[in-house]
Amino acid sequence: MTPSATSKRRPIHPPAAPALAFPYHPGSLLSASDLTLDDISDILTRATALENQDPLTRDRILAKRRVALLFYESSTRTRTSFELAAKGLGADTTLISSLSSSIEKGESLKDTGLTLRALGAEAIILRHNSSGAPWLLEAETRLPVLNAGDRMHEHPTQGLLDLRTILAHLQPGAHTVTAETLAGVTVMIVGDILHSRVARSNMQLLPRLGARVLLCGPKELLPEIAAQTGPGIFIERDFETALRQSQVVMMLRIQAERLAGLQLDLEEYKANYQLTGPRLAAQAPKAIVMHPGPIIRGLEVTAGVADGVQSVILEQVRNGVAIRMAVVERALTAAQPKGGRA
Amino acid sequence: MTALVIRGGHLIDPAAGVDGLKDILLRDGRVAEIASPGKLKQAEGAGGPDVQTLDATGLTVAPGLIDMHVHLREPGQGYKETIATGTAAAAAGGFTSVAAMPNTRPVNDSPEITRWMQAAERSAAIRVFPIAAATRGSKGEAINDFAALKSAGAVAVSDDGLPILKDGVMREALAAAARVGLSVIQHAEDTRMTHFAGGIAGMNAGAMAFKLGLRGWPNEAETSIVERDIRLVQELRDARVHLHVAHISTAGALAAVRQARRNGLRVTCEVTPHHFLLTEEHVGLYNTNAKMCPPLRAEADRDAMLEGILDGVVDAIATDHAPHAVHEKEVEFEQAPNGITGLETALGLSLRWLHNEGKLPLGRVLSLLSAQPAALLNLKGRGTLAVGSFADVVIFDPNAEWTYHARQTLSKSRNTPFDGWAMQGKVRWTISEGRIAYTSE
Numbered sequence: 001m002t003p004s005a006t007s008k009r010r011p012i013h014p015p016a017a018p019a020l021a022f023p024y025h026p027g028s029l030l031s032a033s034d035l036t037l038d039d040i041s042d043i044l045t046r047a048t049a050l051e052n053q054d055p056l057t058r059d060r061i062l063a064k065r066r067v068a069l070l071f072y073e074s075s076t077r078t079r080t081s082f083e084l085a086a087k088g089l090g091a092d093t094t095l096i097s098s099l100s101s102s103i104e105k106g107e108s109l110k111d112t113g114l115t116l117r118a119l120g121a122e123a124i125i126l127r128h129n130s131s132g133a134p135w136l137l138e139a140e141t142r143l144p145v146l147n148a149g150d151r152m153h154e155h156p157t158q159g160l161l162d163l164r165t166i167l168a169h170l171q172p173g174a175h176t177v178t179a180e181t182l183a184g185v186t187v188m189i190v191g192d193i194l195h196s197r198v199a200r201s202n203m204q205l206l207p208r209l210g211a212r213v214l215l216c217g218p219k220e221l222l223p224e225i226a227a228q229t230g231p232g233i234f235i236e237r238d239f240e241t242a243l244r245q246s247q248v249v250m251m252l253r254i255q256a257e258r259l260a261g262l263q264l265d266l267e268e269y270k271a272n273y274q275l276t277g278p279r280l281a282a283q284a285p286k287a288i289v290m291h292p293g294p295i296i297r298g299l300e301v302t303a304g305v306a307d308g309v310q311s312v313i314l315e316q317v318r319n320g321v322a323i324r325m326a327v328v329e330r331a332l333t334a335a336q337p338k339g340g341r342a
Numbered sequence: 343m344t345a346l347v348i349r350g351g352h353l354i355d356p357a358a359g360v361d362g363l364k365d366i367l368l369r370d371g372r373v374a375e376i377a378s379p380g381k382l383k384q385a386e387g388a389g390g391p392d393v394q395t396l397d398a399t400g401l402t403v404a405p406g407l408i409d410m411h412v413h414l415r416e417p418g419q420g421y422k423e424t425i426a427t428g429t430a431a432a433a434a435g436g437f438t439s440v441a442a443m444p445n446t447r448p449v450n451d452s453p454e455i456t457r458w459m460q461a462a463e464r465s466a467a468i469r470v471f472p473i474a475a476a477t478r479g480s481k482g483e484a485i486n487d488f489a490a491l492k493s494a495g496a497v498a499v500s501d502d503g504l505p506i507l508k509d510g511v512m513r514e515a516l517a518a519a520a521r522v523g524l525s526v527i528q529h530a531e532d533t534r535m536t537h538f539a540g541g542i543a544g545m546n547a548g549a550m551a552f553k554l555g556l557r558g559w560p561n562e563a564e565t566s567i568v569e570r571d572i573r574l575v576q577e578l579r580d581a582r583v584h585l586h587v588a589h590i591s592t593a594g595a596l597a598a599v600r601q602a603r604r605n606g607l608r609v610t611c612e613v614t615p616h617h618f619l620l621t622e623e624h625v626g627l628y629n630t631n632a633k634m635c636p637p638l639r640a641e642a643d644r645d646a647m648l649e650g651i652l653d654g655v656v657d658a659i660a661t662d663h664a665p666h667a668v669h670e671k672e673v674e675f676e677q678a679p680n681g682i683t684g685l686e687t688a689l690g691l692s693l694r695w696l697h698n699e700g701k702l703p704l705g706r707v708l709s710l711l712s713a714q715p716a717a718l719l720n721l722k723g724r725g726t727l728a729v730g731s732f733a734d735v736v737i738f739d740p741n742a743e744w745t746y747h748a749r750q751t752l753s754k755s756r757n758t759p760f761d762g763w764a765m766q767g768k769v770r771w772t773i774s775e776g777r778i779a780y781t782s783e
Contacts, residue, residue: 132628
């Protein structure tokens with residue numbers, strides 16, 4: 001069973017993975033990586049225009065169009081702002097949540113999506129507890145699908161509203177973004193990177209505008225591999241060292257519901273990574289402090305920091321409505337796809 | 343009595359050292375005679391009313407292929423596959439023997455189920471050799487009665503789908519199997535590294551899994567079990583002990599097997615076509631037909647599998663044919679079951695990539711798919727066409743290029759990442775113990 005080596009052997013190069021067909025619909029927003037810099041500029045520009053438009057004319061833009069919100073996880077900010085955004089443009093919205101629908105009876109995501117389409121939904125906004133679910137829903141329904149958070153994968157509209165918030169403070173008035181727009185800017189993301197879809201979308205988005213993304217957290221929540229997921233992403237485990245380098249401090253919630261099995265001492269975590277008033281004043285007195293919410297006051301940030309002058313947390317929430325208006329408008333006005341898009 | 347003559351084909355029988363144009367006479371399910379073209383001596387060789395003749399001019403004739411790792415889903419999950427449909431797909435792929443894993447419903451941990459799987463009522467197109475569960479219910483705790491299972495027809499023991507995790511249980515399984523002349527086939531996965539409170543790892547650990555927000559299945563979960571098992575084999579100091587590593591997928595585990603062999607231990611392994619051809623990149627954006635256990639690995643591991651095949655440390659190519667219904671795979675990636683079908687694509691992929699591209703001699707490729715698995719499972723009279731052997735034959739056109747279409751499969755399921763792939767070598771006939779089990783149009 002040990003045959004002699006062959007002399008004529010030559011290297012084998014099996015086929016690379018095929019190009020991906022996603023997104024099928026040009027109005028879909030599944031991942032922040034779906035967007036070109038031009039797409040991002042368009043969304044930012046439309047967000048501002050729609051925000052400033054008279055609500056009485058704005059609600060004719062998508063008058064009586066049908067948008068379904070399909071939520072498999074609880075949500076306050078994302079659900080409400082998507083709903084307000086769609087209604088602000090005049091669309092009819094309907095909310096399907098996993099606890100009050102046939103999903104409870106075991107209906108699959110595919111069947112739920114096809115049912116919504118048959119009921120006239122023209123776009124589906126999906127929050128799901130399984131990474132990648134929006135790709136399945138889009139493939140099966142071929143409707144524009146907006147990813148409103150898929151487990152620990154992505155939350156692209158959060159990335160966009162975070163970007164809008166960052167630009168408002170660092171590049172006021174900028175709507176057209178380029179690969180240099182955030183050159184020289186360091187954005188640190190702190191905490192549970194492993195389970196964070198917010199971190200992943202920001203890691204996709206910000207480096208493409210020239211920002212340096214500095215990840216900070218303990219090994220259990222921030223594996224080394226995170227720095228290898230793209231250019232412009234670095235790890236700095238020491239919180240204060242990272243703070244000193246950053247113009248933007250993005251704090252993440254410690255997700256108790258996803259920590260099962262991890263050995264993490266919360267007191268130790270707070271000692272090392274909690275953003276406190278003194279730390280902020282000493283290391284990053286000019287930085288803006290962001291948090292995607294929900295905040296657990298007294299854990300990742302103190303109440304003083306959350307309510308402090310450097311906090312832009314509620315601005316982020318406000319920006320969510322503007323960004324989601326632009327994204328919902330894009331979903332329903334993008335040219336119809338001709339089959340799959342390469 | 344039935345007789346079949348195969349005329350004018352190019353016989354390649356690596357185990358018998360034959361490589362040339364031959365006529366073959368099959369009678370009563372055995373190989374009766376082999377001779378140069380036109381030179382068969384026995385009466386049937388001249389043809390006659392009860393003799394069927396197959397014209398194999400321009401075709402390759404080889405021992406029927408043997409897949410030592412398939413899931414036929416019976417008993418219990420006939421909606422995915424039945425023994426009849428799974429063996430029909432196997433015959434279409436050139437296989438004449440398959441070894442069926444015990445993770446059925448219920449688990450095949452008894453002589454009754456082992457016999458049931460081989461019964462004529464199952465309507466198998468080819469020979470099915472059950473691999474029985476090593477432990478009761480494949481729970482990894484209590485060793486089964488291997489002597490009774492062997493008497494019922496089991497050719498090896500395994501808890502495939504799950505590992506035998508406990509040191510003491512694995513040691514006892516290896517020793518008990520050795521006493522009755524069976525191998526232990528280990529599904530090497532330390533589930534303490536792959537099963538989490540929030541779910542089970544569905545793809546290779548690494549940057550791609552991190553990016554996709556999926557839990558990673560680390561290489562160490564495989565290598566640590568293989569290394570542990572090799573240590574147990576060494577400690578047992580019994581030449582009869584045979585450890586076989588199922589669907590090996592990591593460079594580290596393969597290196598451990600290589601070293602164990604150098605140390606004179608009876609440690610063998612199999613590689614699947616998907617692990618020697620595909621990488622984690624093929625998961626793409628949550629393609630559930632690229633989800634299996636162990637997962638598709640990084641390029642370095644995939645290249646190590648190819649290297650292992652070329653240099654001979656890999657003992658067999660096995661498919662891990664794992665059919666699942668369409669609706670089971672059309673779900674969220676993390677919820678999708680592990681596994682892909684493979685019986686109809688193994689030969690076409692192996693010939694195309696190992697033989698055509700890699701220049702591995704045809705005899706070597708065929709040996710990995712027949713003589714070597716026959717030896718690993720101790721299937722007497724199979725994996726060769728020497729006179730007196732079982733008349734298990736595959737006849738294929740080695741030059742035919744064709745495209746595999748999953749919708750045309752004879753399996754009940756079509757969960758394959760190779761849909762639309764170019765294949766090399768088209769099976770013309772598959773003969774199982776003298777009966778034609780498959781004929782292409």
